Amino acid sequence: MGNTPQARRGDTRQRIQDVALELFAEQGYEKTSLREIAERLEVTKAALYYHFKTKEDILISLFQDLARPLDELLAWGQQQPRTLETKQELMRRYSVALESALPLFRFMQQNQAAMSHLRPGETLKDRMIAVGDLLRDPNAPLTDQVRSLSALFVMHTSMFAMQHLDAGPEEKQKAALEVALDLLAQAHPQERPDTPDAA
Structure with a gap:
């Protein structure tokens, strides 16, 4: 203990x-x-x-604790202009929130059958969709919308898909964040400092 x-x-x-x-x-x-x-x-x-009266009550409390920083992040993001800079800062903050929730995400990965009939998973999915909506411009070309949403999923897959790479957890998270930020920049060519003119 x-x-x-x-x-x-x-x-x-x-x-x-x-x-x-x-x-x-x-x-x-x-x-x-x-x-x-x-x-x-x-x-x-x-x-x-x-x-706690039941195991599910414990699980619900864990998801509520995870949801709190995500709710704060969503509230912050909804008040900001929808610029590349804002979206990249949102991704940086999301990365920090994910790091603190890593044990819970491991649980979800290892207990997928149980998660399919437990209520908390839906709550988390709704918040992830809301974060994706803040990153994605609905008027952008479809490929750019996919890039923006992919940035979000890069952060999640890095926790599982990169398990066998020869690097420490911090290194992997930093690399995943770099790729996510790059995807967001590619989805906003007109705002990239290295792009002289979108035309």
């Missing part, structure tokens, strides 16, 4: 979330019981029930 990397504030709710996520990753969501979570935490099941 002491080696939990995310044992952040000594806050019981946070500790329950961290330990549950560890167990979900180790043995799968379906195979993990509340009793096992309580045992790993060295608390009674009653103490666990005080905070």
Whole structure:
């Protein structure tokens, strides 16, 4: 328990979330019981029930915590001009939000069958679509719209598709962000500083 990397504030709710996520990753969501979570935490099941009644309640709370920075990012993005500079800053901020949510995304990857009938996945999908809408210009040529949306997915696939590349997590994330920013720049040729004239 002491080696939990995310044992952040000594806050019981946070500790329950961290330990549950560890167990979900180790043995799968379906195979993990509340009793096992309580045992790993060295608390009674009653103490666990005080905070969460079911495994899904724990999962919902994790997704709500993930959604909060995304909601703040969306609120910020909706107030900004739809320029290349804004979209690139949005992507930089999105990269930071993703980094803090990495354990949850690992859980989603490893528990796809369970995720298909759990409510929280839909909430996250809606927010990703909203971020994509901020990046994409609906009046741009289709190829540029695809580039803008691809920038978003590069950030996600980097966490899984690049697992076997010979580089550390920070290096991979930095490379993925660079590619995402480049895709956004390609989708806005008229705003690129190295493009003298769109015509």
